[in-house]
Amino acid sequence: MKTFFSALAMASVSYTSIAQTTDTTTASAPTQAATQAVPNSGLTVSGYVEAYYSHDFSLAKTTQERPSFLYNHRRNREVNVNLAFIKAAYVNDRVRGNLALQVGTYPQYNYAAEQALIKNLFEANAGVKLSKNRDLWLDAGIFASHIGFESAISKDCWTLTRSILAENSPYYLSGAKMTYNTANGKWTLLGSVVNGWQRIKRLDGYSGPSLSTQVQYRPSPELTLNWSSFLGSDRPDSLRQTRFFNNFYAIINPQGRFGVILGFDIGSDQKPVVRTGSDARVEGGGSYVWYSPVVIARYKTSDKSYVNGRVEYYDDKAGTLIGTPGFQTMGYSLGYDYAMLPNALFRLEGKMYDSKTPLTTFENRRVNTSLTTSIAISF
Template sequence: MKSKAYIFITTACSVLSIPVLAQTVMDSTSTTSQAAPQSGLTFSGYVEAYYTHDFTAPKTSQERPGFLYNHKRNREVNVNLAFVKGAYVSERVRANLAIQVGTYGQYNYAAEQPLLRNVYEANVGVKLSKTKDLWLDAGIFSSHIGFESAISKDCWTLTRSILAENSPYYLSGAKLTYNTPNGKWTLLGSVLNGWQRIAKLPGYSGPSISTQIQYKPSANLVLNWSTFIGSDRPDSLKQARFFNNFYAIINPNGKFSTILGFDIGSDRKPVGADGRRVGSGSYMWYSPVAIVRYSVSDAVKLAGRVEYYDDKSGVIIATGTPDGFKTWGYSLNFDYFILPNAVFRIEGKVYDSRDAIFESKTNPSKTNTSLTTSLAVSF
């Protein structure tokens, strides 16, 4: 394992020493503050191509570990996410439709009906008040849970954190959203078809409920609390799920910026064939993450991430090993904005698990080392 660590550290240091020319670009990494769309019908798009080299996996392995859904393919150039989007906005009405292709949709929408796997977003909304910023939206929309999305260009790191990969990227249902006049508070409540599901899970009557409270006391701080209450199991098991997502974004547009996140969830223990519950209490999982970003210039940004994911009972990530999924993650990120709408990225990442859960050239390994590069363009 020393040789793999040496390769990772040497590659990361070499990348960080590349000389580049700074140029004025927009900061497109904020996931919490986006410009309001123009009135009328507009079209936009996004394409991200990538290459990932997994140093741990056998040469014949073409997929990254099972708990990852973005940048999934190994040792091949591929498209993670590409979509075209049409958006309509008027004073009281809005609608969005985005059609996607790429390995993100291939793996993350695998449980959906074939015709819906290419739908990145499809929703309509009506403003319920002439004087208040209160909207009712329904359809398929990006999840409000978490600080990361499938659009890598808008995230501080090239690849997603473990907690993001294993919580909803998209949701289906109806939601009410209210923004206060001073722009400091966002309140959201939604009724959903389930935990990242367009069609309900067979045997689950639902519905599920999700909320969000976001507070922006200043341009230098964002505080967020999102919840999910429902289930991702058939009704017969009586496994209620309660999930919390917390994060803080500190000084997001400064020279040094930080994201602190924490997810914690529980599924109640199931009911067995005899009608009795299998033990008391609930199965728990949790994950803290910290990301620090340094802006060398408008064009060059560096980021480091430390994360941990604990799912001993295998509720979200099943391993079949004695200690379950207890894994640390470390990554270093280099971004170069070639143009305001085009970014080249490279990231080295190491996973370190309690049990040997990673595929390797010989026996299962406790660690996994990879290097990912991408080129993303928005238009």
């Protein structure tokens, strides 16, 4: 592992051109970044580092972790690294592949259930173009999730921190997917067979697999409409809890001076079948439902700076994803971004949660306020 990191780091220093990294197995991400290939090889080496400091005013000075439903920027009152990775990507007319290795507090918390040797894999996949004349690809491995408009790469998101709906839906998926982009660039259609709800290692007791889809329509550069879905389970087969999840969003005027993102998640888990004896069982009736609307707006104040704001609501009364029964929380944030250099971004964000239930197990408080700042560089 150390040898591989060293080799990639040496290769990246050899090329002075700046390359921003995204999942190259999809052309449908809200923010697409250009990369420059190594001459005559189709190989690109790139990297990303985001350092941050979060000050949670609602927690005791000695409390080191922010609320458990957060996976990004979670450490409290300490300078740390949220995400750092180095990536090698290869692509030609008919094949492509990606390998990215990661460290930071984001993988520490979000990959906690994965096997030890897998936790440092941000991306590892291979793809083949199935048609000479059409943009139709088959990819397999570990890749960034197509669900949602926010990723773990903060610089590619409109706000410094993530929405609650992003933190509690898949950031990554593992399996195989087929992606088709129309010739006019307006439609992206994706279907995938995956190991589960944000799982590389399939859940013990679950026979799977799960299915996920994406339909994205871009009628103009000023508008993107997206629907993504998941059908499967994140519970053992014995509980018979099928999960059906939908993610909808619209991105309006993303390159203009003023832009808006409208998002909405809604999901359900069937209530479990509970066995009470060798022959007797109690059937689960109905479903547990959670949902979350969010609005994000940003305004370009200069060629190098933006201000942004977010209003969100997350309702998970059964605690299906959050783990806290009765969870109903409003969230508000206001942020400022400044591009110090073409590949260096400074960000500052204040955020408040107002909940009907306590937001942490450490402090019995229903209001949480925090200030987060970060510096992110890409190369």
